Amino acid sequence: MTCEFVFLPVSNADSMIIYPNGGSAVVIDLHKIPTLLKWFQNKKETNISRLYITHEHRDHFPSLEDLVTFLDNWLKSGKVGSICLPYQVYQQAKKKVDSDRAANKRLEDALDQLRRWEKKSIINFIEVTRGSNPYSQDFLEIHVLHPGLLYAQEHLASIKGRGNEISVVLRVTYGNFAAVLLADIEGAGLKDCVDICKPHELNANLLKIPHHGAWPNNGDDLKQLLEAIDAEIAVLSVGSTNNYGHVVPDLFDLLLHLKNDTSKRLKKFACTEVTRTCVKSAIERSAMKKSGLDKQKFCAGEITIIAETSGEWQLKTQTVHEDIISSLPRAACQGKADLGIISP
Template sequence: MTCEISFLPVGNADCIVISDNNDSAVVVDIGKKTRSLQQWLKNKNKKNIKRIYITHAHNDHLPPLDKLVEFLDLWLKQGEVETFCFPLSFYKISFEKLIANRGKSPKYDRLEMALHRLDDWDRLGRIRFIPASRYLLYTQENLEIRVLHPRQFFLEKPNTKPNEISLVLRVIYGDFAAILLADIENAGLKECVDICKQDELTSNVVKVPHHGAYPKNGDDLKQLLETINAEIAVLSVGSTNIFGHVVPELFNLLINLQNDDSKRLKKFACTEVTRTCVKSASDRSSMGKSGLTAQQLCAGEITILAETSGKWTLKTQTDHENVISSLPYPACQGRAELGAISI
């Protein structure tokens, strides 16, 4: 038996599917669009979505509510969705938008219909909707998924931002573990460092937060990644993103961890090629934060095939080594021009 963790190439967004050898799956975030996930599940013959985690309410992790309902409605005609774990104020924000704009445009009519649809599914028990915070646990045979962050107390603090309350998930499969860091940053990042014990964090695989951004409190990110001490880091990032991702500071951090003999990190991989691996430092300085003009897969879909023994293998959609060799400045080989540029 193996457990597969698949990071789909959905641009500067997240969509992760966790599955074993049967017809069920767990989904972590859906990205901006639902089509990639629908096609993946169809190709893999997955009929039962055991759980959907939405790590936080940004549109690169959660599609618009009407599109989410379209996806769920289509899926329920051919399979099951057992549980939907929603982020803070998932309903409240939508109801507030609806009340402020009811009847003003078809967009808000669709929002109202979507909210009624979700309410019907919840009321009739077709889908179980639950909030997620620290200690929420999912188990299925050898698979466990634990929410490590946020605590409920931190979740309800005033003025916390969506990225700061991103769900941090630990996927456990026997002696194997992976940490999924969503978009955690700033106060949430410090909170995670402060409350999580080393044995909760140490993992074979880490999904790097926020698509290769670098937080204001970079030392906390460094400490968190050092504690996780993963063997491989995965970055879900889009070639055409307009944020300068992956920023040089983040690549520098990963390269330094890779070169530290006391750490286990041997490799990091991006779903898509980013400007940092294609453009020189001087070229990037004239680009502002704009990305490349078109999507180009680097690893493409990244799949970790894990065994309960703790052993794992990497599978990529592309011939990853050949893609890397074709790039002028591949950061994962330490050849990007990183030093002087700051985003």
């Protein structure tokens, strides 16, 4: 028995599919919906048993209006079991509509449609916080590690913005194989995740690196978290042309440190797209400020981890990955990147 963990190449954003052999798919985040639809068409799969939206930022969530458009089309020939919306997103949208109906007519229509689907039991809508609404399908289990309920409520009550801090962090197990998916966790949320999670919850074979290769102000907490996860393979969903300086050299430096540490298990890390750190020198990057490369270029492209219940896994990439890496003048995963100057 196997389960595919698929990271779609959606630039500096996230869209992921978990697809157990003989089962139905779980989707995590929605960016570049056409790319997601193409994957499902190729698989001839029409059932999404659960959809997680880790947080409200547009590189993970298309908006409630666009989500309804996607679901309207999907439900013509497919099914959706349950959707985990970002914490309190419906409530906040309802307040926005009530404040100015004329200006938010499309949003009001979207909320009405969501309620109709709920009333008719077409889709079940749930919010997820630590310990709530676990998912199970044969050998596959998904649990929420972060945010805790009170942390999420306190954050929303006292802080505007900084949505990454309440990103939903998931632990996914398939028999003896485990993955920890860190969404865009950073800042106070990252520290809270480190504090609240038990060692056995974190240890995993597969790690999804948070926030597309960013480096948080509390980098020591990220280092502590990645060391606790002690993954065998790490995946970065990144975009060649991003204007955030991703992948930040500090992040690659940490991954190389873990890879070269014989007491750690990291064997490999892979990026969906080539980023400037693997192409440009530190001096060149400094002159670029935070701008990315001129054109998109796949590194691994679509990344699939094929996991077995035994805990064994294999990597499948859309590109001939080793050839791409060999063509890069400063491939970070080969230790060739110029990491001497921190990107601005």
